[in-house]
Amino acid sequence: MAEVYNWQIGREMDYPYAEARPEKQWGAVFDINKCIACQTCTLSCKTTWTHGEGQEHMFWNNVETKPYGSHPIEWDKEILDRLGVQEWREEDGEYVYEGDTIFEANDVDWDEMAPDDDPQNLHGQDIEGYIPDSEDWAHPNLGEDEPAGEAFESDTHISADEETHPMWFFYLPRVCNHCSFAGCAGGCPVQAVYKRQEDGIVLIDEDSCEAFQECVRACPYGKSVYNPEENVSQKCVGCYPKVEEGLVPQCFENCLGKIRQHGWINPPDEADSSNPIDYLVHDAEVALPLYPQLGLEPNVYYIPPINVPDDYLIQMFGPRVADAKETYQAARRGDEEYRKLRGLLHLMGSTEWRVEEFEVTDEEAIGYDEDGETVARVPMEEPQYERERFDEDTNAYRLDIT
């Protein structure tokens, strides 16, 4: 039985293949609190990679409003429905997922369903999933800005110290997660989907792809998409040509809100505190995987939105949400204990180079590339100037004094 250890769910799980981790793993942290849904990321990917015929419906990067937005339509609701009850249990401070992952839901014995090169052996059909209808791809930004919770009244006021808001929505930017236990790779009957040894980027080899669309079915995130014009499936390529040069992907570099940090992510036992991604995920534990219960060990991590009630977020990011929100709040307040985290949050998105190591000094946060060269410096405190409220020369009061 191919059993792999998925640290995000705190246990071993079934997977069609044996555990094989690449030398380095492409990873990312998105700070949801800062995303403004400007869709610059979406367009930067679209104009770079998916402007061809047959790619009209493809958004390798998309930004959806939660809870009502989704692309493809209702991808998350659909897969959560299919998985049934998803409970977590706490065990010595660690959380273990007790429900089924998409690889386990159909009780397959993967030994008997071993993937081989035989296209007749559609072993991937036993991975829980579905192929979205064409209609489902046709409305990439449905539900934008639709709030959930209580209705707005004329006297609605949300006070600053309120922990979560009575009405809320948030933006969820999404790219392929270059999963450690990729559903797309697990489902492909002809092994056209592969993981790159040097950076863990998951790619579809278009020459081998036979358009079974099993990867489309098996990716619960809706990130593998069929191209009817080329008759192959296609997905986010992690901007590997840039990544190979030490640069961050297009949708990261162009992010207006500077919400995105790209880097390498290690498993917890190999975590390196000077690596920004490891720090955010493993040390500060402020960034969490998207729907970890699906079992893919996705490598894009999210800092959850602090204004949103926990129950929805726990379903989406797992049981460590409350702690993550608290840590983030503390860093924001300026608690001395979270100074390093605050520095790193300032550093996010500040350079087109991949920051592989960072440091927070008394005055600033500094990012270094692979060779230890400084690629980013950000002050811990923005210099601030204050002017007199009353301007004697013009005998007028200033409205804006900082």
Added chain:
Amino acid sequence: MTTPPTHDPPDHPNEADGNSRIARESVHRARLYKLLSLAFDRPGETLESALVSGTFDEQLLESAAVLDGAVTTVSDERDKSDPTADAHGDLHDAAKTVVDASPATEAEVDEHYSTWTSLFGFETGGDIPQYEIEFSPGTLVTSTDTLSDIAGFYDAFGLSLADDRRERVDHLCIELEFVSQLALQTAALAKKGDETGIEIVTDAQGSFIEDHLGRWLPRYREAIEDGEGVGEDAIDATDETAVDGETAFYDALAVLACRLVERDADRFAVEPDVFAETPAEPSPLEGLTNSEGDVDFRCGTCGSGAGPSSASATEREPESEPEPQLPMGNRDGPY
């Protein structure tokens, strides 16, 4: 490898025959493409003098006839295998229609200028675009790869736009002239007996027709046929028969261009995938109107369950291959 001097008797007489046939056909193909390019362009002095002197008509008919003849020769050889190959005469027929409709006097040429502008000119609101991208899916912004592909073709054969012609590379006349140039290069190479060279320019013509010219010319022809360019104003402002007559010239030209490109597609054994027709008015509410025509706009989040396809567990013989490995690869592809 050295090329044998041209005055030596050729080693393979058949090959030399073949090459002189290629040279002859290529020269005429080059001339037809060039004439088409000239005729679709904004009318100027060159076109005017060619029309008034009659050289335009003469050369068009001659080259079309030669190519028809050439096809007869070729099809004679393959007649038995391909009964549909009797394309004999259809280029000449099209050329004849062009000639019948072509303006011949200076006054007619002047009229002709306003027809051109009413069809293609921005100044009178002529709205038939002469650019490939306007017929392809997507917008200019999302089609820069197409532009760079076309520019790459020109560049690869050492061609560039004349300094005083600022034009986008996907303009009809430039694309036509490019094929004309390549046909000329073919003729020159055929004379030298440079087989590798011939192969390169031949492949390029095939690819260019397959990827570009052949994909949009039929749509362009339809646009002229539908008379999209003749706005109401243009008809009112001009003598109606004259407009019809002049439009006939462009109708016929477009037919000729299409036939030439279709025949070349066969010649180079390529199959251009013609762009789909773009709906005149794409409606964002399409499919959202009910039988009364009222807009029934629903957000679509409700009741639009994604098509479930039940995962059926198929019984299989147990296999004794433990621990299959996740497909891995590197930057050169999968292992």
